[in-house]
Amino acid sequence: MPVSSSSAVERIARVIAGRILSINADGDDPSAGDRVDAAWRDHRDDALSVLRTLREPDSAMAAAGDVDVWERMVEAALAGAEQSA
Structure with a gap:
């Protein structure tokens, strides 16, 4: 599986910004990349x-894998975000 070079927080924030700004979602900008870069x-x-919501997997997620590993991964993403704040 590929590993991202950007943090989970940045990637989620970029998706949120993109949904707000891009014409492909709720926005009006047909080419929102630069605005997303500035706004994420x-x-x-x-x-x-x-x-924080994803710390607890739902039943389908729990059935698919190791709940303890999932929790540690999400907690690591949150800890990394606090260190870079």
């Missing part, structure tokens, strides 16, 4: 909230 940090708290 404004959505960092939203991204952290998403990650």
Whole structure:
């Protein structure tokens, strides 16, 4: 599996910014890449909230893999975000 070079928080925040700005979602910009680059940090708290919610896997997620590993991975993403804040 590929490993991302950007943090989970940044990737989630970029998705949120993209949904707001891009015409492909709820926005009006047909080429929102530069605006997303400039705005994603404004959505960092939203991204952290998403990650905090994902600490507990749902039943389908738990059935697919190791719940303890999942929790450690999400906690690591949150800890990394706090260190880079």
